[in-house]
Amino acid sequence: xxxxxxxxxxxxxxxxxxxxxxxxxxxxxxxxxxxxxxxxxxxxxxxxxxxxxxxxxxxxxxxxxxxxxxxxxxxxxxxxxxxxxxxxxxxxxxxxxxxxxxxxxxxxxxxxxxxxxxxxxxxxxxxxxxxxxxxxxxxxxxxxxxxxxxxxxxxxx
Numbered sequence: 001x002x003x004x005x006x007x008x009x010x011x012x013x014x015x016x017x018x019x020x021x022x023x024x025x026x027x028x029x030x031x032x033x034x035x036x037x038x039x040x041x042x043x044x045x046x047x048x049x050x051x052x053x054x055x056x057x058x059x060x061x062x063x064x065x066x067x068x069x070x071x072x073x074x075x076x077x078x079x080x081x082x083x084x085x086x087x088x089x090x091x092x093x094x095x096x097x098x099x100x101x102x103x104x105x106x107x108x109x110x111x112x113x114x115x116x117x118x119x120x121x122x123x124x125x126x127x128x129x130x131x132x133x134x135x136x137x138x139x140x141x142x143x144x145x146x147x148x149x150x151x152x153x154x155x156x157x
Contacts, residue, residue, distance in 0.1 A: 007056040014053035021046035037114045045121035051128025059138040070143040079136060087129035094122030 021043040028039040062070070069075055096103065097119030101112045 004058055004060075008058040008061070011053050011056035011058075014050045017046045017050040017053065021050065037111070037118070041114065041118035041121045044118065045124045048121070048124030048126070048128035051125070051132045054128075055131030055135045057135060059135065059142045062139060062143060066139060067143065070140050076136075076140055080133065083129055083133040083136070087126045087133070090122050090126035090129060094119045094126060097122060 024035075024039040024043040024046070028035045028043070069079075097115045100107065100115045100119070104112075107115070
């Protein structure tokens with residue numbers, strides 16, 4: 001039980017990565033010539049860490065909104081497909097950016113290097129989406145097991 005509490009407490013570190021990512025994006029919008037590409041890549045990486053740390057959350061803590069969403073199995077299928085699609089797209093973008101030198105040979109070397117770095121950061125974001133999908137699935141399975149327990153308790157009275 002202490003381990004679950006430790007990881008749940010650790011999951012709150014995600015807000016540091018989220019705030020840092022937002023700061024980098026604002027900085028990139030304010031001074032695009034200096035920060036746009038480097039900050040965007042780092043912000044993508046930090047959002048991946050944000051989603052990864054979100055995956056450490058306790059699955060037994062369900063909000064009312066989550067319970068309403070989990071009550072609809074169709075909505076959960078849509079959410080799962082959407083998260084898998086976004087993760088796959090992010091991985092594909094990572095592969096594209098990592099091979100940008102082969103696909104776009106006319107780019108400057110500095111830009112090519114920055115885009116390759118963005119590609120590596122896309123992989124972190126893709127894994128973050130997979131961590132978040134696992135969290136949602138685990139919470140959904142916990143919700144279903146809790147519902148089955150409530151039905152069994154109500155039927156036994």
